Amino acid sequence: MNVLSQTSAAEHSLEEGARGAKAPHVHLKGVTRIYPAVANNPEVHALASTDLDLPQGSFFSLIGPSGCGKSTLLDIVAGLASPTEGTVMFEGKRIEGRPPEGVGVVFQEDSSFPWLTVWNNVAFGLRRKRIDKAEMAKRVDAILAFTGLSDFAQAYPAQLSGGMRQRVCIARTLVLQPRLILLDEPFGALDQQTRLLMGDELLRIWRETGATIMMITHSLDEAAMLADHVGVMSARPGKFIEIIETGWPRDRTSEIVSEARFGSITAHMWSLLREESQKAMKAR
Amino acid sequence: MSKAGWIRLVIVIAFFGALEIMCRIGWIDRLTMIPPTEMAEALWSMLLAGSITEDVLYSLRNTVAAVALSVLAGFVCGVIVHALPRLRRILDPLFASYYAVPVFVFYPLLVVIFGINATPLILIGAMFGIVAMLISTLTGLDRVPRVMFKSARMFQLDPLRSALLIKLPSAAPHLITGVKLAVVYSVIAVVAGEFILSSKGIGHRIAYAYNDFDSRTMYGLLLLLLTAVTVVTMSLHMWEHRLHSRWAKQ
Numbered sequence: 001m002n003v004l005s006q007t008s009a010a011e012h013s014l015e016e017g018a019r020g021a022k023a024p025h026v027h028l029k030g031v032t033r034i035y036p037a038v039a040n041n042p043e044v045h046a047l048a049s050t051d052l053d054l055p056q057g058s059f060f061s062l063i064g065p066s067g068c069g070k071s072t073l074l075d076i077v078a079g080l081a082s083p084t085e086g087t088v089m090f091e092g093k094r095i096e097g098r099p100p101e102g103v104g105v106v107f108q109e110d111s112s113f114p115w116l117t118v119w120n121n122v123a124f125g126l127r128r129k130r131i132d133k134a135e136m137a138k139r140v141d142a143i144l145a146f147t148g149l150s151d152f153a154q155a156y157p158a159q160l161s162g163g164m165r166q167r168v169c170i171a172r173t174l175v176l177q178p179r180l181i182l183l184d185e186p187f188g189a190l191d192q193q194t195r196l197l198m199g200d201e202l203l204r205i206w207r208e209t210g211a212t213i214m215m216i217t218h219s220l221d222e223a224a225m226l227a228d229h230v231g232v233m234s235a236r237p238g239k240f241i242e243i244i245e246t247g248w249p250r251d252r253t254s255e256i257v258s259e260a261r262f263g264s265i266t267a268h269m270w271s272l273l274r275e276e277s278q279k280a281m282k283a284r
Numbered sequence: 285m286s287k288a289g290w291i292r293l294v295i296v297i298a299f300f301g302a303l304e305i306m307c308r309i310g311w312i313d314r315l316t317m318i319p320p321t322e323m324a325e326a327l328w329s330m331l332l333a334g335s336i337t338e339d340v341l342y343s344l345r346n347t348v349a350a351v352a353l354s355v356l357a358g359f360v361c362g363v364i365v366h367a368l369p370r371l372r373r374i375l376d377p378l379f380a381s382y383y384a385v386p387v388f389v390f391y392p393l394l395v396v397i398f399g400i401n402a403t404p405l406i407l408i409g410a411m412f413g414i415v416a417m418l419i420s421t422l423t424g425l426d427r428v429p430r431v432m433f434k435s436a437r438m439f440q441l442d443p444l445r446s447a448l449l450i451k452l453p454s455a456a457p458h459l460i461t462g463v464k465l466a467v468v469y470s471v472i473a474v475v476a477g478e479f480i481l482s483s484k485g486i487g488h489r490i491a492y493a494y495n496d497f498d499s500r501t502m503y504g505l506l507l508l509l510l511t512a513v514t515v516v517t518m519s520l521h522m523w524e525h526r527l528h529s530r531w532a533k534q
């Protein structure tokens with residue numbers, strides 16, 4: 001399934017040229033994951049052998065039926081879990097169960113720190129680095145403005161809605177300017193309009209920073225609109241059934257949803273997913 | 285105050301009122317117990333005269349030291365045991381049966397080792413409190429959503445920072461439960477220790493007054509002890525509730 005590196009090379013030749021990197025930014029080879037049996041629970045074969053190459057600065061979306069191993073794959077790429085078999089490389093170095101520097105994750109669950117204000121939540125990672133106060137304040141304020149949280153800087157997570165808390169987590173990750181951004185259903189708690197706007201903003205950040213993004217989503221529209229490539233996964237044990245190239249220009253916005261091509265991409269995704277989702281539902 | 289709070293207050297007042305009446309009309313004789321108002325009055329005059337200041341401060345210092353020791357050691361041990369599931373499986377039954385063991389029998393032994401001074405009192409107080417704190421730490425860490433620990437790892441925190449910056453605050457509402465128990469257990473152990481073998485402290489004064497048929501001093505000091513422990517645990521209890529609702533993000 002190494003389609004990615006060839007198909008998107010032309011599109012990203014600019015950044016890649018500037019960084020002089022030809023090797024993929026993220027490289028997975030033969031990655032599997034089996035959760036061992038614990039007490040009465042049998043072992044779970046979460047991920048079948050998976051290969052994936054993400055070029056520097058690409059935007060990859062991951063869709064698949066519930067429980068097919070998407071979050072598992074993300075944990076492995078983040079270095080939070082070790083694959084049962086196979087290798088994972090980030091920037092040419094092997095990741096072995098330890099998160100490398102330069103990777104940021106927004107988790108599926110709310111992970112905002114309830115004991116810190118919104119401002120301090122966002123500043124948490126920056127405080128661990130040697131950055132001077134003024135620069136830190138500037139970066140935090142900028143990212144709060146981007147996520148629409150400026151008015152809530154001094155509020156605690158308990159005072160916010162679920163969607164706002166999720167934005168706190170997004171801000172907390174983006175403020176560190178990671179080179180690889182992993183997002184697990186980041187807009188799940190947001191309403192449709194905010195989703196579209198946040199999607200646009202995410203595209204803008206992606207263009208400006210040249211970061212590589214891998215994003216899990218349940219929304220076919222979101223995947224089709226945001227990504228260069230959409231990986232469609234099978235029911236558990238998850239593997240890629242197809243990797244769809246969207247072919248959007250790099251400076252796209254949510255307006256592409258009105259294009260005919262957008263409709264045909266989502267229709268194709270659904271035709272692939274329909275059967276798998278039924279399988280996943282029956283398996284419960 | 286909430287309706288339940290008012291009812292609670294009424295119950296407490298009714299209890300002391302009934303006690304007062306029973307003592308005054310002679311159902312309870314004066315050698316057994318004096319009326320609560322007289323206890324308060326006795327305490328007040330002792331405090332004014334300064335006759336108990338030294339003993340109160342002595343017990344207070346020992347209790348604070350014992351609580352600090354048990355909370356700190358209990359938390360540190362809890363974090364370590366939590367990180368080592370295999371060790372935990374071995375130790376869990378021991379923790380569960382700890383309070384069935386009469387730990388207090390070690391007090392005379394500690395006195396033999398350290399002499400009649402503050403050290404054995406602080407140690408026995410800490411021995412009483414530490415396991416309560418340890419168990420609360422384990423429970424607290426068990427309830428912390430896994431995603432919090434994942435976040436800690438993404439921020440590249442070393443074990444110490446991860447414990448202080450993520451684990452401690454995440455588990456805070458449960459840790460306060462541990463502190464509350466540590467306070468209660470430590471007070472019991474310190475006062476009981478002073479009662480048995482000590483040259484100073486509230487417990488020592490109570491024992492002395494008891495043998496002297498000095499009900500005013502004895503009940504005055506008991507009232508002080510009761511009030512102090514109630515105020516401390518009630519404040520911790522309220523703090524615990526506030527944190528629980530904030531941590532639940534509701």
Ligand SMILES: Nc1ncnc2c1ncn2[C@@H]1O[C@H](COP(=O)(O)OP(=O)(O)OP(=O)(O)O)[C@@H](O)[C@H]1O
Pocket residue numbers: 035044046064065066067068069070071072073108236
């Ligand atoms: N720690 C674990 N131990 C055992 N099994 C697990 C563990 N974590 C996940 N699983 C199982 O592995 C499978 C894949 O889980 P995963 O969370 O990766 O799915 P997902 O695709 O992210 O699902 P969703 O779309 O619902 O978030 C599921 O069947 C799940 O029950």
Ligand SMILES: [Mg+2]
Pocket residue numbers: 070071072108184
């Ligand atoms: Mg998931």
